[in-house]
Amino acid sequence: DGGITQSPKYLFRKEGQNVTLSCEQNLNHDAMYWYRQDPGQGLRLIYYSQIVNDFQKGDIAEGYSVSREKKESFPLTVTSAQKNPTAFYLCASRRASEWGYTFGSGTRLTVV
């Protein structure tokens, strides 16, 4: 079955650590996105990529980094510069000719 796989489902990070969230899709979608979801705030765009080796900052990119070396993969690194990283992170992808996004099941990151 085609879809988006995010891993891990739960992730715990110590203060000052960098962590990387994985996102893999086998839908042959061109565009991929990272959103952050906090209670009462909806989804906020962190980074997006339209093609391999190219990506753009979203509304809340500070403290995050991404790479897009393969069409199928769009990992997100939460760096120690992100002051409030505890949140639910959602990866999505989209084919240019289709409506809307397909989302993964999310990664819940908690700072301990």
Added chain:
Amino acid sequence: QKEVEQDPGPLSVPEGAIVSLNCTYSNSAFQYFMWYRQYSRKGPELLMYTYSSGNKEDGRFTAQVDKSSKYISLFIRDSQPSDSATYLCAMSEDDYKLSFGAGTTVTVRA
């Protein structure tokens, strides 16, 4: 002011009732409008989409867009307990980068 405003609820209705959900927006360039459903601890799934103003019906779901008022709605008829979820409105200028509402949590009581 947020670009997309959505009442977070929560909204609780008895089974069989009509659920009415709304969003308002400030960007007059938005022309693609969508509704997503999100179950607890899951990613959102696309429920309905419309382009520009008008109505669209799909089974028990009806989406309405009024661009003159910058207002969109989703109606769920004959609601079921399985409809209990958070509903997110989303919109875009170019169907590429979506702006989301905060989501409305709906509970349908059996």
